[in-house]
Amino acid sequence: DFARGPKYGDAAHIIVSQQRFIATMQGRTATFSTFSDAHFDEATFEGQLTGDRMSLTNVWHWILKLKARFLSGSYAEALAAADKAKPLLSAVALMLELLDYFYYTALTVAACYENASADDQSKWRDLLTAHREQLREWAENNPPTFADKHALVSAEISRLERRDADAMRLYEDAIRSAREHGFVQNEGLAHELAARFYASRGFKTIAHAYLRNAKSCYLRWGAEGKVRQLEEIHPQLREDHAPPSPTATFGATVEQLDIGAVVKASQAISGEIVLDRLIETLMTIALEHAGAERGLLILLRGDTLLIEAEAQTDHKTVEVKLRQSTVTPAELPESILHTVIRTRQSVILDDASTQNPFSADEYIRQKRARSILCLPLMKQAKLVGTLYLENNLAPHVFTPARLAVLNLLSSQAAISLENTRLYRDLQEREAKIRRLVDSNVIGIVMTDFEGRILEANDAFLEMTGFDREDLASGRIRWTEMTPAEWSDVSQRAVAQLRAAGSCEPFEKEYFRKDGSRVPVLVGAAAFEGRDEGVSYVLDLTERKRAQEALQKAEAELAHVTRVTTVGALTAAIAHEIKQPIAATVTNASAGMHWLSAQPPDLEEARQAFGRIIRDGNRAAEVIGRIRSLVKKMPPRREPLDINQVVLEVSAMIQGELQRNRVQLQTQLARDLPEVLGDRVQLQQMILNLILNAVEAMSGVADRPRELVVGSGASDSDVFVEVRDSGPGLDATNLGRLFDSFYTTKPNGMGMGLSISRSIVEAHGGRLVATQNVPHGAVFRFTLPTGGREVSTSSSSAAEQRSANASR
Numbered sequence: 001d002f003a004r005g006p007k008y009g010d011a012a013h014i015i016v017s018q019q020r021f022i023a024t025m026q027g028r029t030a031t032f033s034t035f036s037d038a039h040f041d042e043a044t045f046e047g048q049l050t051g052d053r054m055s056l057t058n059v060w061h062w063i064l065k066l067k068a069r070f071l072s073g074s075y076a077e078a079l080a081a082a083d084k085a086k087p088l089l090s091a092v093a094l095m096l097e098l099l100d101y102f103y104y105t106a107l108t109v110a111a112c113y114e115n116a117s118a119d120d121q122s123k124w125r126d127l128l129t130a131h132r133e134q135l136r137e138w139a140e141n142n143p144p145t146f147a148d149k150h151a152l153v154s155a156e157i158s159r160l161e162r163r164d165a166d167a168m169r170l171y172e173d174a175i176r177s178a179r180e181h182g183f184v185q186n187e188g189l190a191h192e193l194a195a196r197f198y199a200s201r202g203f204k205t206i207a208h209a210y211l212r213n214a215k216s217c218y219l220r221w222g223a224e225g226k227v228r229q230l231e232e233i234h235p236q237l238r239e240d241h242a243p244p245s246p247t248a249t250f251g252a253t254v255e256q257l258d259i260g261a262v263v264k265a266s267q268a269i270s271g272e273i274v275l276d277r278l279i280e281t282l283m284t285i286a287l288e289h290a291g292a293e294r295g296l297l298i299l300l301r302g303d304t305l306l307i308e309a310e311a312q313t314d315h316k317t318v319e320v321k322l323r324q325s326t327v328t329p330a331e332l333p334e335s336i337l338h339t340v341i342r343t344r345q346s347v348i349l350d351d352a353s354t355q356n357p358f359s360a361d362e363y364i365r366q367k368r369a370r371s372i373l374c375l376p377l378m379k380q381a382k383l384v385g386t387l388y389l390e391n392n393l394a395p396h397v398f399t400p401a402r403l404a405v406l407n408l409l410s411s412q413a414a415i416s417l418e419n420t421r422l423y424r425d426l427q428e429r430e431a432k433i434r435r436l437v438d439s440n441v442i443g444i445v446m447t448d449f450e451g452r453i454l455e456a457n458d459a460f461l462e463m464t465g466f467d468r469e470d471l472a473s474g475r476i477r478w479t480e481m482t483p484a485e486w487s488d489v490s491q492r493a494v495a496q497l498r499a500a501g502s503c504e505p506f507e508k509e510y511f512r513k514d515g516s517r518v519p520v521l522v523g524a525a526a527f528e529g530r531d532e533g534v535s536y537v538l539d540l541t542e543r544k545r546a547q548e549a550l551q552k553a554e555a556e557l558a559h560v561t562r563v564t565t566v567g568a569l570t571a572a573i574a575h576e577i578k579q580p581i582a583a584t585v586t587n588a589s590a591g592m593h594w595l596s597a598q599p600p601d602l603e604e605a606r607q608a609f610g611r612i613i614r615d616g617n618r619a620a621e622v623i624g625r626i627r628s629l630v631k632k633m634p635p636r637r638e639p640l641d642i643n644q645v646v647l648e649v650s651a652m653i654q655g656e657l658q659r660n661r662v663q664l665q666t667q668l669a670r671d672l673p674e675v676l677g678d679r680v681q682l683q684q685m686i687l688n689l690i691l692n693a694v695e696a697m698s699g700v701a702d703r704p705r706e707l708v709v710g711s712g713a714s715d716s717d718v719f720v721e722v723r724d725s726g727p728g729l730d731a732t733n734l735g736r737l738f739d740s741f742y743t744t745k746p747n748g749m750g751m752g753l754s755i756s757r758s759i760v761e762a763h764g765g766r767l768v769a770t771q772n773v774p775h776g777a778v779f780r781f782t783l784p785t786g787g788r789e790v791s792t793s794s795s796s797a798a799e800q801r802s803a804n805a806s807r
Contacts, residue, residue, distance in 0.1 A: 010053060010054040010056070010057040013045075013048070013049070013053070013057045013061070014056070014057055014060050014061075016040075016045065017060055017061040017064050017065075018060075018064065020035035020040065020042070020045075020064075021035070021064045021065075021067070021068050023035070023037070024068050024072075024225055025068070025071070025221075025222070025223040025224075025225050025226055026222060026223065026224050026225055027223075027224045027225030027226075027227075027228055028225070029225070032072045032225050032226070032228070032229045033069065033072040033073075033074045033077070035065070035068070045061075046061070049061060054091070054529055054530055055088045055090070055091035055529045055530065056091040056092065056528070056529040056530075058084075058088055058091075059085050059088035059089060059091050059092055059097070060092070060097060062081045062082070062084040062085035062088070063081075063085050063092070063097050063100050063101050063104075065077070065078075065081040066078050066081040066082045066085060066100070066101065066104050066105065066108070067100055067104050069081060069108075070104045070107060070108045070111070071189070071226060072229065073229075075108050075111050075112050076112075078104070078108040079105075079108055079109070079112065082101065082104075082105040082108065085101055086101075089101060090529070091528070091529035092529075094528075099135075099138070099145075099146070099149065102131045102134050102135060103131075103135065103149045103152075103153065105127070105131060106127070106128055106131035106132065106135075106153045106156070107152070107153065107156060107193075109124045109127055109128060110128065110153070110156035110157065110159070110160060111156075112124075113128075113160055114160065128153070128157055128160075131153060132150065132153050132154055132157060135149050135150035135153055136150050138150070143177070144177075144180075144181045145181070147173075147177040147181075148173075148174045148175075148177035148178035148181070148183060148186050148187075148190065149174075149186065151170050151171075151173040151174035151177060151190075152170070152171070152174035152186070152189070152190050152193065154166075154170045155167050155170035155171045155173075155174060155190075155193070155194075155197075156193065158170055159197050159200075164201065167197060168197075171190060171193065171194035171197065172194075174186070174190040175187055175190045175191060175194070178190055181381055182378070182381025182382075183381075184217050184220050184221050185217070185218070185221045185223070187217045188213075188214045188215075188216075188217030188218045188221060188223075188226075189214070191210045191211070191213040191214035191217060192210070192211065192214040192230070194210045195207040195208070195209075195210035195211040195214060198210065208234075208236065211230065211234055211237060212237065214230065215227055215230055215231075215237055218230070220407075222412070274420065274423075275417075275420040275421070275424055276322055278416055278417065278420050279297055279308055279309045279320070279322060280309070280320045280322075282297065282387075282409075282413050282416075282417075283295055283297060283309050283311035283318065283320045284311065284318045284320060285409065286311070286387060286389060286406065286409070287311050287313050287318050287389070288313075288318065289402060289405050289406065289409070290373065290389050290397070290398060290402050290405075290406055291391060291397045291398070291402060292313075292371075292373070292389035292390060292391050292397070292398075293312065293313060293390065293391045293392060293393065294310070294311065294312050294313075294389070294390050294391075294392075295310070295311045295312075295387065295388060295389045295390075296309070296310055296311075296331065296332055296387075296388040297309040297310075297311075297385065297387060297388075298327060298337070298385050298386045298387075298388060299377075299384065299385035299417065300383060300384065300385055304326070305326070305327050305337075305341075305385075306324050306325065306326060306327075307323060307324070307325050307326070307327060307331060308322065308323070308324060308385075309321065309322050309323065310323060329362050329363055330363070331363075332363055332374075332388050332390075333358055333361040333363040333364050333369075333372065334361070334363070335358050335360075335361045336349075336358050336361065336372065336374050336388075337374060337386060337388065339358075339374075340374045340375070340376050340386050341376070341383065341386065344376050344378065344383060345376065346373065346374065346375045346376065346403070346407070347372075347373070347374045348372070348373045348374075348398055348403065349369075349371065349372040349373075350371065350395055350396045350398070351370055351371070351395035351396065352364050352369045352370055352371070352372050353368060353369075353370055353395075367392065368392065369390050369391075369392050370390075370391055370392055370393065370394055370395045370397070371390065371391040371394065371395055371396065371397035371398055372388075372389070372390050373388075373389045373390070373398045373403070373406070374386055374387070374388045374389075375387045375389075375406060375407065375410050376410075377410050377413055377414040377417065378410075378414055379414040379415055379418050384414045384417050384418060385414075385417065387406070387410060387413070389406075441459070442459060442536055442537065442538055443456070443457065443459045443460030443463050443520075443536070443537035443538070443539065444456065444457045444459070444460060444534065444535070444536055444537070445457075445460045445478070445534070445535050445537060446532065446533070446534050446535075447478050447532065447533065447534075447535060448530075448531055448532045448533075449494050449497070449498070449531045449532070449533070450479075450531070451477040451478055451479030451480070452474070452477060453471065453476050453477060453478055454532065455471075456471055460537055463510075463518055463520070463537065463539045464476075464481065464510050464511075464512050464513065464518060465512040465513035465514055465516075466513050470513070478490075478510075480511075481510045481511045482508065482509075482510065482511075483509055483511060483517065486508040486509055489506055489507075489508050490508060493506055493522070493524060497524055497525070497526040497533055498526070498531075501525060501526045501528070502523075502524065502525045502526065503523070503524050503525075504523075505521055505522065505523040506521070506522055506523075507519065507520070507521055507522075507540065508520060508522060518539060518541060519539075519540040519541060519544050520537050520538060520539060520540055521537070521538040521540055522535055522536070522537050522538075523535065523536045524536070584612050584616060587608045587609070587611040587612045588608070588612055590604070590608045591604075591605045591608035591609050591612070594608060637676050637677060637678055638676070638677075638678075638679070639674040639675070639676055640674060640675055640676070640677050640679055640682070641672070641674060642672060642674075642675055642682070642711055642718055642720060642783065643668040643669075643672060643711055645679060645682050645683055645686065646666065646668060646686060646709055646711065646720060647666070647668075648683060649683055649686045649687050649690065650664060650666060650690075650709065652687070653687070653690060653691070653694075656691070656694060657694065657707070660694050660697070660698060660705070661705055662694050662697060662705045662706075662707050663704060663705065663706050663707065664707050664708075664709065665706070665707070665708045665709070666708075666709050666710070667708060667709070667710035667711075668709075668710065668711045669710075669711050669712045669713065672711060672712075672713055672718050673713065673718060673785040674785065675718055675763070675783045675784065675785060676763075676784075677763050677783065678763075681759045681762075681763075682759070682763075684755075684756075684759070685755075685756040685759045685760065685781070686709075686720065686722075688753070688755070688756050689722045689756065689779050690707065690709065690722060692753070692779075693707050693722055693723075693724035693726065693776075693777070693779075694707065694724075696724055696726035696727065696776070696777065697724055697725060697726040697776075699726075699727070700725060700726055700727070703725060703775065704725065705724075705725060705726075706723075706724070706725045707722070707723070707724055707725075708721070708722075708723040708724075709721070709722055709723075710723070713785075714782075716784060716785055717765070717782040717783060717784055717785065718782070718783055718785060719780055719781065719782045719783075720780070720781055721778055721779070721780045722778070722779045722780075723772050723776060723777075723778050724772065724776040724777055725772070725775045725776040726775065726776045726777065727775070727776075728771050728772065728775060728776055728777050729769060729770075729771055729777045731771075734769065737753060737769055738753050738754055738756075738757045738767070738769075739754065753767075756781075760781045760782075760783070763783050763784070764783070764784045765781055765782045765783040765784065766781065766782050767779065767780070767781040768780055768781075
């Protein structure tokens with residue numbers, strides 16, 4: 001009923017398909033060749049499996065129908081179901097239902113092959129080969145799960161190819177593998193097909209033996225409908241009362257049981273999906289059908305055995321107490337429990353008061369129990385838990401008929417317990433997701449790939465300015481909310497979702513309802529089997545504002561750094577400007593003198609005035625270089641001669657070098673290729689490196705203060721090195737040298753080298769520092785030549801920082 005709600009319609013259809021398959025196998029449908037009964041119409045149900053249903057819902061039903069019709073011998077219907085399932089297989093690409101499709105389609109084709117037309121046989125030969133190869137690949141990777149299926153399909157192909165010796169061996173391989181790994185239904189099917197093979201070859205006695213084994217397996221599987229079909233086709237099976245096989249745990253036949261009571265009990269157990277109610281139902285039914293006075297349900301939680309429930313009866317009512325406690329010798333005979341867990345077989349003591357293998361158990365001695373039964377709860381080959389029952393009043397309480405009922409019910413109980421666990425996990429996950437959605441910490445929106453918005457939480461609606469009415473109307477579509485320049489990014493994300501089921505988080509913008517834009521970070525995952533998915537949307541508005549504020553602060557800091565640097569050069573700049581001004585005054589006086597002569601010496605005056613013009617231009621150049629460094633300008637990339645940039649900076653700092661008694665040598669390589677860069681940024685960086693070197697050598701008194709600025713080329717880069725003879729670098733802090741705000745200067749801000757590295761990286765280059773030999777440090781930066789593009793992925797952040805540095 002829960003699954004039939006508006007949110008889980010597809011899940012309800014899947015559950016119904018499974019229930020109808022089980023009902024068919026148990027013989028509770030109108031015939032063994034239909035899912036229909038008095039309360040269910042197969043054709044009506046299949047009419048609802050339209051294209052707007054989840055592909056998973058539809059393919060699950062058709063594969064179950066393929067399986068059921070093959071087992072009933074309705075091969076034409078099985079083939080039709082396989083054809084309907086085939087185009088939908090991507091929905092079960094990672095599920096075991098895909099195995100059932102390959103397995104039962106191959107077996108159905110093999111069953112029909114000999115009576116088919118030549119065209120069908122030609123087509124089916126390719127199909128059988130392809131399906132066998134797929135099963136072989138799976139079997140090589142996981143033999144316990146797939147080996148018996150591969151062996152049985154291979155046996156059928158050998159039968160068709162008249163390779164009888166191979167077929168006999170492969171049928172036995174399939175039977176053995178299925179038995180060893182707990183696939184009792186597949187063991188029964190392998191016996192049945194082997195019987196059909198031997199009968200076709202005239203070995204009636206051998207065929208009958210295989211049929212008896214097939215019936216025994218189907219009985220243990222609980223497939224009473226399949227057993228009745230076998231007995232109708234082979235009446236001699238009704239006369240057989242073969243003893244149970246070594247792995248059987250009951251001795252009563254289906255005919256000895258109250259089928260109606262068993263079916264009712266099984267339905268009651270399978271109908272519960274809430275764990276507590278399932279446990280109460282299971283324990284009540286177990287005590288009522290077994291004649292027990294007391295019972296314990298013990299389940300495996302990881303590697304720990306826990307008593308989940310205790311039931312007791314006063315012969316009128318059954319009282320079930322839910323609990324979770326560890327197993328102790330005071331609760332039950334531990335030796336019996338451990339035997340059941342180890343062997344995966346039931347243990348029954350008709351009279352525990354008589355001598356038996358467990359007589360020494362402390363519980364049996366103290367409680368004086370009479371009838372004891374402990375059953376394993378198995379789901380395929382997996383132990384889920386155990387059911388312990390006892391009656392302290394009478395011996396021989398657990399008769400073969402009661403034991404048969406309990407074994408049938410225990411199989412259903414194991415399945416239901418596992419299903420309730422899965423359902424509980426699903427509820428917990430759904431609750432966590434719902435809390436995440438309702439917490440509105442982040443925007444969450446469910447969409448399809450075509451643009452529809454199916455559901456969204458309040459955070460997403462508030463972020464985009466829409467409301468619930470807009471959402472319900474279907475007027476908002478994520479494709480229309482996406483600006484044109486972001487469409488390619490969104491479509492690439494959709495392609496990733498289709499291919500991989502998820503996409504890498506990406507930035508984009510949405511149009512808000514009022515036409516404004518909101519920057520967002522989007523991550524998404526697709527729903528399996530559907531062209532729909534869920535997206536997690538983070539509003540980046542505040543982050544963008546913070547980034548802009550940070551960029552503005554960085555720009556101001558870079559500007560301050562340049563102004564501070566120029567301030568430190570005040571004396572040198574004054575010297576640079578004073579020289580041409582003094583020369584201008586001298587030449588002006590000389591010019592006046594030559595003009596005052598009699599007669600005036602015009603040639604000398606002309607030369608004096610030429611020198612005035614030269615010195616004026618020289619002063620203007622100095623002032624221009626200072627202005628370009630100090631004022632805020634947007635970055636401008638242009639082809640540059642790096643040597644010329646070095647010489648411009650060298651000319652600017654001549655006075656500073658003389659004042660600090662530093663000898664400058666330039667070792668500039670000739671004919672270097674041009675670099676693409678911003679002249680002001682590169683000047684700022686080189687100036688900073690040279691001034692750092694000058695300051696580092698200020699305390700050197702025992703050797704010359706030598707500064708070498710060199711350039712050169714390597715591969716497709718040009719490089720510039722600044723070498724000094726100062727005290728060198730502290731090796732312990734070398735890794736922090738370019739960190740913001742790290743400085744070794746008493747009055748330093750720690751931004752110069754950080755900004756310098758940002759400038760270099762924005763130009764696609766690298767800045768490194770090493771020790772000079774024998775004294776000092778070397779700062780070397782490389783820049784790509786003008787013909788090589790800068791990688792945007794590696795330098796975009798630095799590009800922004802360096803752009804700020806120019807403002």
